[in-house]
Amino acid sequence: MRRVRSTSTRREFLTAAGAATLTACAPEAQVEAARPPNILLVVPDQQRHDWLGAGGVIPVRTPNVDALAARGVRFTNAVCASPLCAPSRACLASGKEYDRCGVPSNGFNYPLDQTTYYQLLRDAGYHVMGCGKFDLHKATEDWGLDGKHLLPEWGFSDGIDNAGKWDAIRSGSKQPAEPYMGYLHETGLLEMHVADFERRRGLGGYSFTDPTPLPEHAYCDNWIGAQASRLLDAAPAGKPWHLQVNFTGPHDPLDATARMVDGYRGVENFPQPNGNTQLSPEVHVAVRQNYSAMIENIDRWLGLLLEKVESRGELDNTLVVFTSDHGEMLGDHNFWKKRLPYQPSVGVPLVAAGPGVRGGRTTDALASVMDLAATFLEAAGVAVPATMDSRSLMPLLRGDAEQHREILHSGMDPWRMVFDGQYKLVRGFDDSISEYYSSRNLPTYAEMQQFTLLFDRDADPLENVNLAAKAPDVVKRLEAALPA
Template identity: 55%
Template sequence: MSNNDRRPNILLFLPDQHRADFIGLNTALPLRTPNLDRLARRGTVFTNAICPSPLCAPSRASLAAGKDYPRCRVVNNDQDYPLDQPTFYQMLRTAGYHVVGVGKFDLHKKSKRHSLDGKAYLQAWGFSDGIDNRGKWDAVNSWDGAPHDPYMAFLHSRGLAELHVQDMQRRRDRSFTDPTPLPEEAYCDNWIAENGLRLLNGFPTDRPWFLQVNFAGPHDPTDVTDAMARRWQGTPFPPPHANDQLDTETHTRIRRNYAAMIENIDRHLGCYLDAIKARGELDRTLIVYSSDHGEMLGDHNLWGKSIYYQPSVGIPLVIAGPDVQAHRSFDDPVILHDLAATFLDYADLPIPPDMDSRSLRPLLTGMTTQHRRYVISGLITPRLGWHLIFDGRFKWIRETDGSGLLFDLENDPWEDHNLAAERPELAAEMDALLQTELNRPL
């Protein structure tokens, strides 16, 4: 990097479907994330971060555009990111950043046109280089005896594609938690991490870089390698909240595998930190760990995401780097796509006026303790529809059938008790704020 260019490098770790409470900082669960914990000690933890929509394509589109879900132009998983809508990736690249990404982007969820080298849409989205692969189920569902994305092409070249497809078919039953037959180096998250490290080690040194690593895990199914599984044998887990679907042992096995996937991603985080340190760039690299949405993991008898409960919409968010205050925790609400403005701010770029994203840099550097009064999230699909507004304590949900729910997360963290009838004035106030946001023009 030029001695005159003091803009930081940026590393964004963005695993898929990592719920907020499954991190080592939460002592109520036996998670092991030593590298994320180390990052937290060096920086700031956001305890009330949520996603703009608990579904892959709209959440990632909101991040790319820096816009709230109602304005990001990707409503659900049957739409592609509109190529006429600017991305913060493009802005960074135009400003001289070397912009690279690996893993599952999910910005063309409808067409799913992946080239075997993984580069089909990267230039159009704003990347200089990278490898875009399908998510777990999309990769397997596309298999017809030939690969249609770079990960399946890699497995096919090793004679492992059919074995992987057969194993994944068994995992349509979520109670199947046996280790994958794939060797360590062929496990998808390990392959993604290796791709990113290889590219990172070849980055130019005369300009700043941005690297986004999109892990396929810990998205379901809970496939883990034999080595990952062995590390969690015998570890107890609390059962999910309000679930009568599966027996305790099955729930425990599922949660062990989910934790193992997170621990594996954390191991890769440590490898990236070591690689950046070896380049002599750790002190000038902004490091961010988050996720596109959460995972219900059986709470309320629900699995996956798409719902308004906190395990689905809540995400981890930890940031460390240049001038970021250490050992800090911020409890006010923030939202995933605030990262778009944050990255532009650190790159000394103006934040476009049509972005909803707000930079976290003033919070991170201690210039302010205020950010937002509330954040909004939502999802509209053929089978459900809702929007929510969240102020860090109270959450108001308006469903498309007109019904409403009000939860006090401070006193009711599992969102069991709807306060709408007991607190009608608060419900009306929050609904009015939500409607104002929803009625803003595109």
């Protein structure tokens, strides 16, 4: 059984109980509680599930996420429905599993005739905002210089959509095609930024950890954070709002600013990768320092945005969620980036706090990023369409339930994965294929049925021992949950 562990102290419990009594006696508080909550969703790009200070293993500093976890719920068994940018974000928007989201890879646009939870919130009266990297139109890359080209069709009232790091360089190295590169062009920084990325591409990708030459204010995630702050300033008073902030870090390249890099000099007690000898231990540490620095900067922006919400007098009625679209291998199993069924790739951080959430808890209940669609709809009092696979996390967040799902799914051609909380079964993955991050010439799921992996994550959390041949009964039980 997956369990929820309380981290509240007795003093915190008594304080909360007293506050609840006062709230019950205050008509104004009852009116406030009846209003639909605001929703703040913060989504870094490619952040591993274990790269949080609250996890206690990695020396990364995330004080604002940790504080959010202390007053909310932190999930230790959360995964994405697909460990690749476009499919994962399409699963979130549609509330559907990978095989039903309409976006099998980065080469597809989100189907505009498919309902999003953003549309449903907007139709229910929400002011729906978003900024940063949405990646719902990877095939055509039509952001528009103002970043608003497809936002209304997806369900947004206001926002700004920009490209991911490499997409921005590829599409706008000569003529900007999206708002962030347009901003760099206007400020005279475009050529310097493009040259820096081309140098990183040519000098070994992850092994190049020099800081970006951009000034602090022009760094992409700081630009995105400023856009989020501007959107909050412009949000109409007295109307519930939704804001999704999609940061481009800590996605590669490891282009942290000089200030961010300096903050991790001397921090060397990072675990080395599981089974990787491609780089020296010193370079692996430098990689992890920059990766952590980008995450800490995003955490800083979470704190600034929460201060902004509090200054509007809305923090107590704002549901705040921190998660990621997928993880990052960081050299584990001799792989980098994502696309893989291993936990560093499919696992994500997931923390939620706000009205109706019984806080101070850590849970190993099974949850998917896709479940946020139904969670936000239920919190807003909007019916969840029967066409969605998403299941609301609100019963667990309220403390009414300790379990959520019996099986988690994730997929990315050519493999599919199911996980029951102990055993992970993967069908269609061949780890001898070294180029899973490229979608070109990969076999299909149907062509890879002979490859089966089974891991006991309780006994083997690093997923080094394939038990498929030794536990055929477990394979048979779990394969019933795989797609045909």
